[in-house]
Amino acid sequence: MRILIVEDEPKMASYLRKGLMEASFAVDISNDGNDGLFLALHEDYDLIVLDVMLPGLDGFEILKRLREKKRTPVLLLTARDAVEDKVAGLESGADDYLAKPFVYSEFLARIRAVLRRPTQSVDTxxxxxxxxxxxxxxxxxxxxxxxxxxxxxxxxxxxxxxxxxxxxxxxxxxxxxxxxxxxxxxxxxxxxxxxxxxxxxxxxxxxxxxxxxxxxxxxxxxx
CATH class of the missing domain: 1.10.10.10 (Winged helix-like DNA-binding domain superfamily/Winged helix DNA-binding domain)
Incomplete structure (x- = not known):
């Protein structure tokens, strides 16, 4: 399965990529909102890990534009743990929400849980x-x-x-x-x-x- 990580912190992105590859996922990384949106729209991913605070476009705007075209599952990552941010993310079409800092085992468990869900609104x-x-x-x-x-x-x-x-x-x-x-x-x-x-x-x-x-x-x- 292919996962896209859109995360502007290089150390965090590298850490997550290493763990996911060890779990047998293929992983691409983008450190910029505009580049992340381009990849999300023009490549096929099984899941997108999307940070909210990004240069270029923020995660909420990327999610909004992505949902106009595709239903790729999205796990939002952010340092902000406010309830209103969680609500905004989920109502914008995110499939799950994880606040930083987090334990990697929970991150991986949430990814696997999202991937197990039936895909919505997909033509057979x-x-x-x-x-x-x-x-x-x-x-x-x-x-x-x-x-x-x-x-x-x-x-x-x-x-x-x-x-x-x-x-x-x-x-x-x-x-x-x-x-x-x-x-x-x-x-x-x-x-x-x-x-x-x-x-x-x-x-x-x-x-x-x-x-x-x-x-x-x-x-x-x-x-």
Missing amino acids: VLRVGDMEIDLARRRVHRGSVRIDLTAQEFTLLKLLAERKGEVVTRAIVTSHVWDMNFDSDTNVVEVAVRRLRAKIDNPFEKKLLHTVRGMGYVMEDRP
């Missing part, structure tokens, strides 16, 4: 044009035609469909489909996209998976 069926992707059953149809995909192909299709209308870069594909970074000279992404396209597009007149030259790929129903 994605649609792009005449294509329907049933996430629960892992089935794909275009019209009445069922399309059989490998596990890797399904993961790639899900990533592209969830970002319908957005350009998805090769770097994003490699980090989400294979959970690693490939050498830029390899063509593994192109091969994977070509195989997926052969199944979901080539047999059909209307094409849904498009290449944006020099940038990446976009899934959309174009006129």
Whole structure:
């Protein structure tokens, strides 16, 4: 699972990252509010650890803007323990709230508790044009035609469909489909996209998976 830590205290961020990595999480760090919001909106994380007092944008503003686009679980961290701050955070869409200083074992327990909760307001069926992707059953149809995909192909299709209308870069594909970074000279992404396209597009007149030259790929129903 991937976690983003938005925390402007380098020692605190490093301490939390080390502990989470030892607990088998993949962790990214941002020390600035604007950068943290960009990562939160443009990358896929299972949970965001968000400090309230940040340079650029504060945690409440980041949370507000994030909730306009995504439902990624958020654990707020702050040195402020006032009741009104807790209420403001929770009402803004935070999933939990932890005041500093805290014991790491409680921090980890709260993260695991948030991750165990059912995800709210998440569609179990994605649609792009005449294509329907049933996430629960892992089935794909275009019209009445069922399309059989490998596990890797399904993961790639899900990533592209969830970002319908957005350009998805090769770097994003490699980090989400294979959970690693490939050498830029390899063509593994192109091969994977070509195989997926052969199944979901080539047999059909209307094409849904498009290449944006020099940038990446976009899934959309174009006129």
